[in-house]
Amino acid sequence: xxxxxxxxxxxxxxxxxxxxxxxxxxxxxxxxxxxxxxxxxxxxxxxxxxxxxxxxxxxxxxxxxxxxxxxxxxxxxxxxxxxxxxxxxxxxxxxxxxxxxxxxxxxxxxxxxxxxxxxxxxxxxxxxxxxxxxxxxxxxxxxxxxxxxxxxxxxxxxxxxxxxxxxxxxxxxxxxxxxxxxxxxxxxxxxxxxxxxxxxxxxxxxxxxxxxxxxxxxxxxxxxxxxxxxxxxxxxxxxxxxxxxxxxxxxxxxxxxxxxxxxxxxxxxxxxxxxxxxxxxxxxxxxxxxxxxxxxxxxxxxxxxxxxxxxxxxxxxxxxxxxxxxxxxxxxxxxxxxxxxxxxxxxxxxxxxxxxxxxxxxxxxxxxxxxxxxxxxxxxxxxxxxxxxxxxxxxxxxxxxxxxxxxxxxxxxxxxxxxxxxxxxxxxxxxxxxxxxxxxxxxxxxxxxxxxxxxxx
Amino acid sequence: xxxxxxxxxxxxxxxxxxxxxxxxxxxxxxxxxxxxxxxxxxxxxxxxxxxxxxxxxxxxxxxxxxxxxxxxxxxxxxxxxxxxxxxxxxxxxxxxxxxxxxxxxxxxxxxxxxxxxxxxxxxxxxxxxxxxxxxxxxxxxxxxxxxxxxxxxxxxxxxxxxxxxxxxxxxxxxxxxxxxxxxxxxxxxxxxxxxxxxxxxxxxxxxxxxxxxxxxxxxxxxxxxxxxxxxxxxxxxxxxxxxxxxxxxxxxxxxxxxxxxxxxxxxxxxxxxxxxxxxxxxxxxxxxxxxxxxxxxxxxxxxxxxxxxxxxxxxxxxxxxxxxxxxxxxxxxxxxxxxxxxxxxxxxxxxxxxxxxxxxxx
Numbered sequence: 001x002x003x004x005x006x007x008x009x010x011x012x013x014x015x016x017x018x019x020x021x022x023x024x025x026x027x028x029x030x031x032x033x034x035x036x037x038x039x040x041x042x043x044x045x046x047x048x049x050x051x052x053x054x055x056x057x058x059x060x061x062x063x064x065x066x067x068x069x070x071x072x073x074x075x076x077x078x079x080x081x082x083x084x085x086x087x088x089x090x091x092x093x094x095x096x097x098x099x100x101x102x103x104x105x106x107x108x109x110x111x112x113x114x115x116x117x118x119x120x121x122x123x124x125x126x127x128x129x130x131x132x133x134x135x136x137x138x139x140x141x142x143x144x145x146x147x148x149x150x151x152x153x154x155x156x157x158x159x160x161x162x163x164x165x166x167x168x169x170x171x172x173x174x175x176x177x178x179x180x181x182x183x184x185x186x187x188x189x190x191x192x193x194x195x196x197x198x199x200x201x202x203x204x205x206x207x208x209x210x211x212x213x214x215x216x217x218x219x220x221x222x223x224x225x226x227x228x229x230x231x232x233x234x235x236x237x238x239x240x241x242x243x244x245x246x247x248x249x250x251x252x253x254x255x256x257x258x259x260x261x262x263x264x265x266x267x268x269x270x271x272x273x274x275x276x277x278x279x280x281x282x283x284x285x286x287x288x289x290x291x292x293x294x295x296x297x298x299x300x301x302x303x304x305x306x307x308x309x310x311x312x313x314x315x316x317x318x319x320x321x322x323x324x325x326x327x328x329x330x331x332x333x334x335x336x337x338x339x340x341x342x343x344x345x346x347x348x349x350x351x352x353x354x355x356x357x358x359x360x361x362x363x364x365x366x367x368x369x370x371x372x373x374x375x376x377x378x379x380x381x382x383x384x385x386x387x388x389x390x391x392x393x394x395x396x397x398x399x400x401x402x403x404x405x406x407x408x409x410x411x412x413x414x415x416x417x418x419x420x421x422x423x424x425x426x427x428x429x430x431x432x433x434x435x436x437x438x439x440x441x442x443x444x445x446x447x448x449x450x451x452x453x454x455x456x457x
Numbered sequence: 458x459x460x461x462x463x464x465x466x467x468x469x470x471x472x473x474x475x476x477x478x479x480x481x482x483x484x485x486x487x488x489x490x491x492x493x494x495x496x497x498x499x500x501x502x503x504x505x506x507x508x509x510x511x512x513x514x515x516x517x518x519x520x521x522x523x524x525x526x527x528x529x530x531x532x533x534x535x536x537x538x539x540x541x542x543x544x545x546x547x548x549x550x551x552x553x554x555x556x557x558x559x560x561x562x563x564x565x566x567x568x569x570x571x572x573x574x575x576x577x578x579x580x581x582x583x584x585x586x587x588x589x590x591x592x593x594x595x596x597x598x599x600x601x602x603x604x605x606x607x608x609x610x611x612x613x614x615x616x617x618x619x620x621x622x623x624x625x626x627x628x629x630x631x632x633x634x635x636x637x638x639x640x641x642x643x644x645x646x647x648x649x650x651x652x653x654x655x656x657x658x659x660x661x662x663x664x665x666x667x668x669x670x671x672x673x674x675x676x677x678x679x680x681x682x683x684x685x686x687x688x689x690x691x692x693x694x695x696x697x698x699x700x701x702x703x704x705x706x707x708x709x710x711x712x713x714x715x716x717x718x719x720x721x722x723x724x725x726x727x728x729x730x731x732x733x734x735x736x737x738x739x740x741x742x743x744x745x746x747x748x749x750x751x752x753x754x755x756x757x758x759x760x761x762x763x764x765x766x767x768x769x770x771x772x773x774x775x776x777x778x779x780x781x782x783x784x785x786x787x788x789x790x791x792x793x794x795x796x797x798x799x800x801x802x803x804x805x806x807x808x809x810x811x812x813x814x815x816x817x818x819x
Contacts, residue, residue, distance in 0.1 A: 037523055044519045047479055104670075106659040108482030125658050126517035127479030133516060133668045243526075248519050250476035310494060312476040312526075 003029040003145075004455035005448075006165060006175035008152050008215055010034075011041030012128070013419025013440030013447075014181030015135040019103060020448025021179070022142040026455050029173065030139065031150040031165075033182070033210045039148060040132035041183050042207040042391060042420070042436075045248040047128060048121040049100075049441065050434030052093045059097060059107040059122045066090050069120075076430030080228075085425050088400055092442040097122050099445065104134035121434040152182075155218045160412045176455035177414040179447045180404075181440070184392035184420045185213020186233060187245065192389070195230050202294035204238060204388040209245040211391075216421055219396050223407045224415075228393040228424030234431050235285025237261075240295060240384030241313035250312035253383050256284060257371050258307055258353070259300035260342055261385070263291040266325070266334035268342070273370035276356070282431040289387040296385040297328055299339070302377040307353060315381040324380045343374040391436065395424035402447035414454055416447035463536050467501050470528050473520055480514040484654040485814045486530070487514070492817065502544070503629040505537035506803075506810035509654045511663030512743045513670070522742065535745035542802060545625040547617060554798040559750020562758060565794055570787035577783055586779035594769065594782040595706060600699065603786075607793060614796040621797055622805050631813050641819060645811035649804070652678050666739035674735055680728030681756075684763060687721025719770060725763025729756045755800030761788045 005021040007014045010032030018030045032039050052069050053060050069090045073081055097107060106125035110118030117123075124131050139146065154166040155178075162178040185191045187209045192200035220226055242251035257277050261284075262268055270287050274280055288296045318324035321339055325332035342361060349359035351373055361367045396404045396417050403411035404422075419440040426439050471490060474480070481487040486507050493500055510531045520526035543552035554561045577598065578586040586597065626634075648654065655663050655675035662672035694713040698704040708714045733756050736744070765785035772778045795801070 035523075104661075106657070106661050106670075108658065123482075125482045125661075126513055127477075127519065129519050130513070130517035133664075134670075137669045246519075246524060248477070249479070250473050250520070252476070306494060309478070310472070310476055312473045314472075 003027055003173065003175040005029070005177045005179060005451045006173060007031070007179045007181060008165065009041065009181035009183060009419065009421075010039050010136070010146065010148075011181060011183060011419060011440070012043035012046070012131065012135065012437055013444040014041075014179070015132070015139055016099075016441055016444025017179045017181055017416070017418050017448035017451070018144045019135065019139050019142060020445050021452040021455075022139065022144050022448075024449055024452035024456070026177075026452035028139075028144045029175065030144055030146050031152060031167075031173075032146065032148050033151045034148065034208065036148045038208070038210070039136065040129060040208075041211060043128045043132050043440075045128055045207050045246075046124070046131075046437050047249070048117060048123045048434045049096050049437040050093065050120050050432065051096055051122050051438070052090050057097070059110060060119065061110045062119045064120045069093075072432055073427070073435070076432045077427055078429065080428035080430075082425050085398070085400060089426050089439055089442045092445070093438045095445075096438060096441045099441065100131065100134075103138040105131045106134075117433060152215060155215065155222065157222050157412075157415075160223065160406045160410065160415075162412070162415045177416065177451040179402075179416045179418060179451050180215050180219065180396070180421055181417070181419040181444065181447075182215040182421055183208075183211035183213070184394065185216055186211055186389045186392045188212040191217075196289075199289055199294050202386060203235070203289070204240075204242050204247065204251070204386050205245045206236070206238065206242075206247055206251060206388045206390045207245070211420075213392075216395065219404065219415075224412075225397040225405045225407055225409070227395045227397045227422070228428045230392075230394045232393040232424075232429045234282060234390040234393075235289065235387050236281055236390060237284035237288045237296065237385040238388030239311045239313045240386040242386075242388065247388070251388060252281075252309075253298060253311050253385060254281075254308040255300050255304060255383065256281070256298050258304040258373075259298050260339070260368065260375065261296050261298050262330070262335065262338055263296050264293055264330055266330050266338050268338060268364075268366050269296075271366060271369050273360070273368045273372060275370075278433075284385070285387040285389070288385050294387055297330070298383045298385060299324070299335075299375060300381050300383075301375045302379055303373060311383065313383075315383045317379050317381050319378040319380070321375075321380055324382055328382045328384070339375050342368070342372075343376060346372050346374055391420055391423075393424045393428055395420070395422045398422045398425055398443070400446070401450045402443050403450070414451070416451050418443040418447040463533065463540060464498060464501055467505070467533050467537055468496050470530060470533055471496050471501075471504075473526055473528055474514075474530065477520070479519070480517065480530075483513040483517075483658040484509065484511065485648075485811070486534075489814055489817065499629050501537060502541040502625075503810055503813055505534040505541060506625075506806040507654075507814055508534040508538070509652070509663075509807075510535055510665070510743065511655050511657065511674070512665040512740075513657055513663055515743060516664040516668040516740075529742055531743050532745050535748050538803070538806070539745070539748050539751065541625065541806065545621055545628060546798065546802075547620040547624060551798055554795075555751070557750070558799060559754045562751075562754035562791065562795055562799055566758065566788060566791040569790045569794070570784065573783045573787050573790075574780075577779065587777065588779070594772065594778050597779045597782050598786070600705075604696070607789070610790065610793045611796075614793055617797040618802065618805065621802065622809065625806060626809055629809070629813055631809065631816070637812065637816060638819075641815045642812060645808060645815045648811050648815075649808050652682075665743060666735050668740075673731065677728045677731030677735065680724045681732060681759060682728070684721050684724030684726070684728050685759060687717045688725060688763060688766060689721075691715070691718030691721055715770070718766065722763045722767035722770070726760055726767065729760025729763065732756050733760070751800050758788060758792050758795075758799070762792055 004026035005028045007018045007030040018028045022028045108125040151168040152165045156163040164172045164174045187205050238251040316327040322332045325335040345361040345364050359372045360369045361372045402416040404415045404417050423439045514530045520528040543555045546552045661670040665674045691714045
């Protein structure tokens with residue numbers, strides 16, 4: 001049976017591509033590695049898309065012009081972005097909400113919540129899984145053939161031209177065009193260990209266990225041009241009690257700026273109050289990864305209670321710091337010393353957690369520059385932190401038709417990419433909330449249209 | 458699951474929900490949850506009755522089965538709702554009827570059918586029972602007897618219901634009714650009458666029976682509820698005709714009792730059939746298996762009330778007025794008798810929870 005377009009990966013980008021290809025007249029087969037009830041890759045865990053807009057809408061407040069979007073992108077990536085593709089993404093992001101709504105996805109009114117993203121980001125009603133369910137339904141209505149539990153282990157290329165894909169069970173699938181939307185490699189521990197060494201054993205994978213990067217590896221081996229640094233990944237300090245995979249949003253620990261963070265030797269190692277939390281949380285994964293055993297503890301006292309969204313896991317709680325140290329099995333004397341030194345160095349100030357306030361420490365080797373308050377009011381709480389990887393940046397290079405670029409800098413005529421596997425073209429390091437889904441949406445539509453055109457002509 | 462276990466499970470799940478909050482746009486439960494960090498028994502019995510079992514937060518949950526967190530809010534809350542019915546019902550020992558409700562509803566219905574069937578022919582004679590009467594079914598059982606019988610049962614049921622509701626009202630910490638602003642009550646009642654929280658949050662509908670949102674559950678609920686109200690209006694107008702104007706039935710096709718009753722009966726029958734169909738099709742994780750008996754028994758009872766009432770209207774053409782009337786009366790009697798001890802009470806628990814929600818939102 002012949003397929004016009006084969007899509008590998010059933011997350012948001014793959015579904016967008018499959019739906020667009022089907023709407024452009026192609027006969028589409030979509031392969032999803034996971035079983036049906038775990039479908040959708042990391043899109044299951046997403047919540048919002050960053051959208052350029054010139055006037056307030058039902059789901060976005062105020063305006064967010066292209067220039068500001070671009071400036072944000074340059075700031076977080078330190079310029080590690082392809083300007084042409086970035087502007088293509090930014091301009092086309094304006095169509096994302098309408099496209100998704102036309103395919104059964106609902107949004108909620110702008111949030112007033114903690115991250116203050118209601119201006120720049122449109123929030124999915126019910127989150128990523130609701131979106132995924134709607135897109136699968138939409139794809140089915142359009143006649144896209146969907147196969148679950150289908151892992152592609154091998155791609156056959158003939159001079160940069162896709163010929164066939166071979167499944168885990170040995171079956172081969174031919175198609176006129178291929179769209180890869182199979183995500184990054186963050187769930188592939190061997191690969192992570194190759195890059196990070198033994199410490200990768202202690203990383204927690206926040207998303208799907210199915211992003212093993214098999215297709216990414218195949219393409220890079222077969223001459224696709226790499227984008228991004230393999231060592232770059234989005235890593236957050238998450239609750240150390242989270243499961244090894246798929247812990248998602250509930251593993252976040254939002255109280256680092258309110259307390260102090262110590263390693264297993266009870267030593268502080270970074271300024272907890274450097275900047276507002278939304279601007280700093282993405283550095284803490286790497287910071288914790290550099291500590292012994294890749295663990296750390298946030299310690300807060302009763303004053304910080306109810307000032308942050310609680311994690312799903314109960315912290316260790318004690319009425320004295322001594323007891324707390326025993327509960328988390330770190331040297332009590334060392335912890336008491338660290339806390340006493342910290343408390344003694346705090347300068348008078350007016351605490352205000354919503355802005356950069358003037359509560360800070362002085363004369364410490366590592367000062368806390370904002371929101372420094374004494375830790376002295378029981379009960380004391382300690383949250384265990386570990387590095388949690390959300391996604392990786394290594395990917396395949398693409399052009400503005402979403403065609404992947406091969407080592408000779410020529411595009412492959414019938415291999416297209418969308419989503420995390422090519423996100424590094426726009427966002428090669430750093431993090432800007434809601435950009436991942438936006439890249440997936442924009443390149444999903446481009447890839448779907450281009451692949452259908454190629455396959456049906 | 459025993460009550461303590463369900464409470465424990467609900468607390469476990471809500472810790473996860475409270476850290477996630479992706480569902481906050483779907484209904485009132487999640488915004489209400491977010492204002493709390495700890496969940497006491499009264500909070501859980503409140504939140505459980507605020508839940509309409511629309512399924513959205515299950516089908517859209519990244520932590521639902523097969524995820525190791527095994528989050529299933531609708532099922533846990535359905536179980537908890539039933540436990541709250543048992544807990545607050547008056548008198549306490551009658552909670553047993555709610556525990557095995559499917560059985561009791563069937564038993565009471567069958568018993569009232571048997572009693573009516575045996576007694577009526579004995580009291581009025583075989584010939585009258587099977588005959589055709591110029592004053593319709595009042596020829597079988599007189600208007601006075603029906604009014605006295607159903608009046609006594611209905612008023613008793615109402616009193617019991619009221620006491621149970623006061624118990625629940627107090628248990629979840631609501632202040633006295635007269636201290637609450639009219640605006641709050643109006644909003645809560647409006648959300649109950651429109652079944653707002655079966656709209657999925659953006660009007661797309663709820664994910665019941667499967668993950669694709671649909672408005673059919675809400676439509677069938679409307680058909681059922683407003684069908685029931687129309688039937689009630691038919692009976693009430695008939696009583697007004699009788700007592701105020703001394704107009705005696707049977708009434709013509711273009712009189713109020715008929716104009717209310719016929720569409721009401723049809724609507725109630727279709728609504729209940731639809732709700733039963735959706736329940737039959739529903740993904741099993743949405744259903745708390747121990748509640749199924751209670752839910753199905755109530756829908757069947759309501760549906761039969763509508764359907765038998767409708768049949769009775771056409772008695773002229775089918776004959777057998779006596780038996781038809783007896784079947785209808787038995788079903789209605791069972792509905793009245795069990796009003797405080799069946800799923801009928803969900804409407805009242807729901808309204809109280811909605812009032813609490815609107816009060817908290819002020």
